[in-house]
Amino acid sequence: MKEIELRREVLISMQRALWGMIYPEIRAISVGYEGTQKLIVNCYLDRKPNEDDYENIAVVTAEVISDINFMEIEENCIYSLEPISKLDNLMSWVYVRKEN
Template identity: 35%
Template sequence: MEEFNIRNTLLLTLQFALLREITPNIRGITCGWDESKIMINFYFDGEFTEDEQESMECVATEVIASIPKLTIEVECKRIDNPKSLDPYKLLDWVYLRKE
């Protein structure tokens, strides 16, 4: 699959999968990819619950259903505001909270 197609499919799939999954403590969601895998990182402001982490895993499941030839890595990480998220960006931002 060409990078352009992976990018478009991944971003659209993530936008759809994130409907009703964004919680107020999510600061940002970034994604990246290469020829074999997709990486999705979720950055939280403050502690996140097991349910929130499970919800993000469900988002990843939606993604892998759309792009089954690649593996997926998901990371949920706490990065409190006002620390900048810029150094943590992968290839694209999927979501950034207004701060």
């Protein structure tokens, strides 16, 4: 798959997978990949992550790998109060909460 096609497919798949999965503590979610070898998803929270956060992001990535056959998945739930502009957006943001 060409790079531009893969990028489009990843972004569309992530958007679909996130329907109904966003809750107030999520500040932002970024996605990146290394070809179809590895999918990376960072979920930034305004509190320390708990088991439910990891389960939630696992459901999201399971939806994505049902669309795209990634060999490896890296799911990160990260507590940070840094400004969004200082967080790692990997390849792209797929969700960013409005903050003052």
